[in-house]
Amino acid sequence: MSSPVYPKMAVIGCGLIGASVILAARASGAVTHVAVADASPAARERVTALGFADLVTADPAEAVKDADLVVFAVPVMAMGEAARAAAPALKTGATVTDVGSVKAAVAEALIEALPKSCFVIPGHPIAGTEQSGPDAGFAELFQNRWVILTPQARDDEPYLDAVQRLRDFWTALGAQVELMDDKHHDLVLAVTSHLPHLIAYTIVGAAADLEGVTRGEVMKYSAGGFRDFTRIAASDPTMWRDVFLSNKDAVLEILGRFTEDLQAMSRAIRWGEGDKLYEHFSRTREIRRGIIAAGQESPEPNFGRDHRPVLEAGDTPDTKAQ
Amino acid sequence: MSSPVYPKMAVIGCGLIGASVILAARASGAVTHVAVADASPAARERVTALGFADLVTADPAEAVKDADLVVFAVPVMAMGEAARAAAPALKTGATVTDVGSVKAAVAEALIEALPKSCFVIPGHPIAGTEQSGPDAGFAELFQNRWVILTPQARDDEPYLDAVQRLRDFWTALGAQVELMDDKHHDLVLAVTSHLPHLIAYTIVGAAADLEGVTRGEVMKYSAGGFRDFTRIAASDPTMWRDVFLSNKDAVLEILGRFTEDLQAMSRAIRWGEGDKLYEHFSRTREIRRGIIAAGQESPEPNFGRDHRPVLEAGDTPDTKAQ
DSSP: OOOOSEEEEEEESOSHHHHHHHHHHHHHTSEEEEEEEOSOHHHHHHHHHHTOOSEEESOHHHHHTTOSEEEEOSOGGGHHHHHHHHGGGOOTTOEEEEOOSOOHHHHHHHHHHSOTTSEEOOEEEOOOOSOOSGGGOOTTTTTTOEEEEOOOSOOOHHHHHHHHHHHHHHHHTTOEEEEOOHHHHHHHHIIIIIHHHHHHHHHHHHHTSOSSSOHHHHHHTGGGTHHHHHHHTTSOHHHHHHHHHHSHHHHHHHHHHHHHHHHHHHHHHHTTOHHHHHHHHHHSHHHHHHHHHTTSSOOSGGGGTTOOOOOOTTOOTTTSOO | OOOOSEEEEEEESOSHHHHHHHHHHHHHTSEEEEEEEOSOHHHHHHHHHHTOOSEEESOHHHHHTTOSEEEEOSOGGGHHHHHHHHGGGOOTTOEEEEOOSOOHHHHHHHHHHSOTTSEEOOEEEOOOOSOOSGGGOOTTTTTTOEEEEOOOSOOOHHHHHHHHHHHHHHHHTTOEEEEOOHHHHHHHHIIIIIHHHHHHHHHHHHHTSOSSSOHHHHHHTGGGTHHHHHHHTTSOHHHHHHHHHHSHHHHHHHHHHHHHHHHHHHHHHHTTOHHHHHHHHHHSHHHHHHHHHTTSSOOSGGGGTTOOOOOOTTOOTTTSOO
16 A cells, blocks of 8 residues: 555544545545544544544544644534634644535635644535434445535645645545535535435425325335435434525525426426426436436436345355346 | 236236336236237337237237236326227226326226226326336336225225225235325325426426536536436436326425425525524434335435445355445
8 A cells, every 4th residue: 555645634523424534544545543523422432432543532623733634524614613623733734624515605714713834625525425423434435426625716836735635635535536616616516415405305394294194104105206305305404504504695596596497397287288398307317317427326227226136145146137 | 826816917008117017917926918008119129029928019909808907007198098999898897907196187087988897996006216118117116115096986896806806916016005095195196206206307407407507517516415306307208297287286286385395494594594494404304214114215325326235256245244
């Protein structure tokens, strides 16, 4: 294994993403020493039990001491406070990044809180599951996923070197890296992540509380499509509250566009405009094909969940066709 | 294998569901002889090549001759015409059912088109994938899924016997059967299937055609949640056009409720009401847990699609942990 990209890494906040960064970085040899800070006693206890950190503490300042890379992996609106707590102990020349789903607000909070002597490079891995907490982490989470970095508008050599090194780090973890302006990131992610979560939370909440249809019926007959929405509606509530509050403008803009289109669909149904519905429904298949071709989705029907080969001991995938 | 539930079955329309009914019925021994009618030459060619039917024809009347069970598996608004074509050849005492996603409109069309000498029992298996056509069918599709039958308001012995026999048929195919009033079915499915499809088609359509964000970006960063919606938005356009046109009232009612809730969410974001968002986001996890407990969803993160064990030849699932 080649030499580590960063000998010492500190991860502040060890949920699904923080734990996955650690597991992936360790598995790839990208880091040697890992310190974790987490405000939750329960999370610290789990991290200690899982044994993937060299140091586990409640204090961000203790964790970041001597770290070459600091990864803030707390909810978006907790970034500023965590950064202020870590700031006095940061090593000169350390790289500081984060994994928050919103970038402009986080960049502002980090840059304000942290000394000029470190390199702040905000980031966002487009990867995750609906589960939360350190036990939900796994080393393969970033394989073939995209990580967006939103570097500051600086072109001094040391900063550019720091950006390149952070790219190397994520590449070692299996990800593909893209650089982007933070405001553009926030608009793109409002489309591909924030609005989908808002819609899913809304439809699942509405279905749970209807006149005339029971919760039991909603659950029993959910294989008609509804169950798909429950996955992302099971995501961490604190994380998502913070995303909507700190990317308000882009989310409301994209939501406005969606609402217009939904009203047009509603009108087409009300007036029996079959051709308009057919034309719309015919265009959307292509997008899924593109996502599968881009390696971002399983090609199997139903995401593969109902359709898996039933293997018995002694069978190999080659001897039992799916 | 015990004796067949229906010696001769005719399937009118052989797409994903029609083909799966045939494969599941054959695998379970629930039928002996299968005739298929399909209006599409391409579908007939595939059914012939796949070899799972004893007779393949364009003519519904030819297919239903001597059949004990006739299953209409065409798009909802094509049911009436298919039934009229089959009617003159139907055997006295045959059971006629369908697999349409809307029940009140289909019941009306079938009962109007068919002779009183057969038993019309509308039905709807809550199962499917985003794929279409006879090649997409598979025998396990109905395992542990629900089938809703919406019998007519008749209590004569021969009809009740016919309903029981159709229950036995679906049970043999691995499904669980529930009886329901057709109007109630249409309301329940508007919640668990029709609205989710409408929302998914709308969000995927909107994202494909935005100012400021390219299609390429939408595809690349779709793992943030958007890709989930593309699965059901890849469903058959004809089928879904017909569903919305023939279940208009229930869909618009449920859409109205969803839109109200979405406006409340939008307002909470605009005014920064974090507590309201948090409270809403905390309630929806429970619904997913209920669906998993009811056996209607995979408990694995991300539906298991990114997280599957990589098996090599010679490994068994017992020797390689996920």
